[in-house]
Amino acid sequence: MKIKKEVTIYDLAKELNYSPSTISRALNNHKSISKKTIKVIKEAAEEMGYRPNNLAAGLRNNKSNTIGVLISRINRPFMASLISGIEETARKSGYNVLISQSNDKYENEVSNCNALYDSRITGLIVSLSMETVDMGHFQKFMDQGIPIVFVDRVPDNFNSYKVVIDNYTAGYSATKHLIEQGCTRIAHFAGAQHRNIYEERKKGYLDALREYGLPIEDNLIIHFKTLSFEEGDKATKKLLKMDNPPDGIFSANDTAAVSAIMCAKKMGVDVPGELAVIGFNDDPIASIVQPSLSTVSHPASKMGAISARRILDHSGQNYDTDLSEITVLGTEIIVRDSSLKKAKVLEPK
Template structure:
């Protein structure tokens, strides 16, 4: 099969009897070219199958109309919604989106950030991996005027835009909800200790227990590596086989919350009568499991849209950029059958 040759501005110039520079200016709507000529050249370009070479343009300007997105795992519902919010906002502004995932590995995050940097992106949106502590691989972006927006999983020691939810209040409210349902011994499934989202949710959990006079026990707090389903199952089984098992679990994500429900049912523990469970994120799986999982809403799409907007505003220099700007969004409790003891499970 013969491969069709790429159409260039030189092909257009030859066909239309214009100079390549005139063709280039017309395709970029330069004011020195008449509207009639611009229309003529663009119609011919479309008919001949011309495609703009964004990479070459990026090489000339040292920047492209592309936003890089570096996230943990694409297959997480929260991340999918986050990306959707980013893409919808970026594409409306004529920007492309280049997505890369770290799989929660620090070295992968470094490698992927380098690849995105070499692609001459206009800005970078990052949700940090579980392993990341050192932020050195992001410094070259800032040094070269490429704005970074950290979203959800953000650093505490790097001056850049941040878009987050109020994780402390969310953790407090989730724990308080279980207390209001009559829970006296509440366990917590926590993520990596150094990640802001899990640290703040845990703080909220602990303060809710303190303020309601309930015991704080180290053995009821389980720190996870990735908050996976298997980890949740093993932790639930261990907790429920204790001499004095918990009667409530606040899980830092829905995956481990669902695993807790399924493990409890397998062991003959009634949910929510003997064990009330609440998760975090409002993933689709939370409403499929039986009983359905109570959870905390997480405005992922809105967070993505705001993150993209920050990049676009910075690139357009349409306002006085404050790199320390933090946008904090609220959440709400979505109470379902796994925790409502007035509702039949």
């Protein structure tokens, strides 16, 4: 089949006896074009099926009205919601969203980073891969004044926009909650400690224990590689077989927490009676598992929306590489059955 010729502003110009400059200005509502002319041109454009060519405009303006997103994996509830929030906000302002996943490999992060740069994105939103230590691949964005927003998994040795939750307080509160439920030997499923989020959750856990005068036992702190279901199952089995098993677990994610609940049940250990469990993220599985999983809820979609807004609002601003602008969002402890040893205390009105 034959391909129809695309309609350009030159075609419109010829058809309407105007210059391409006027067509362009009219389509962009430039003030030096009369209302009447704008109306005529826009109607003709509509009728002739004109569609702007973003590549041409982008080349001329050296930007593409596109936000690049660089994350580890799309098919995780948190990440999917994050992207969803980014996409919604971006689209409202007429921006497109380019996505890429690193699968937690540094190498992929670097090459995806370059691919996004080559597309001349307006800004970049990043959640670091597990492996990433060096930040060199982000420098070219800074050099060009292209804003970078790190979200959730952020670096601490690189200045830029950052959107995070207060992982320390969340970890502290989750642990405190278990303590208030009567737990005295609380284990922690910790994530890779070079990623800020896991490090801070652990710090919160440790400080809560200290504050309540509970001993810190190294063999109750399990360092996970990926916080997967399998890892969680194995760790739980090991913990529950100890001579003096823990009576609570604070897991740095829900997947491992759910595996702990299911493993405990299989081993005949009562949750929360003998083992209280609290997770992190509020994934869908948290409300489905039985007993339902207490957890820390993450405003994922909102984080995405804020990150996108950072980029949209940045336009033309000067980039101060000497400081970071950090947005910290609150979290919420969602108390469900897996941690509820005592009856819920009614809040005063």
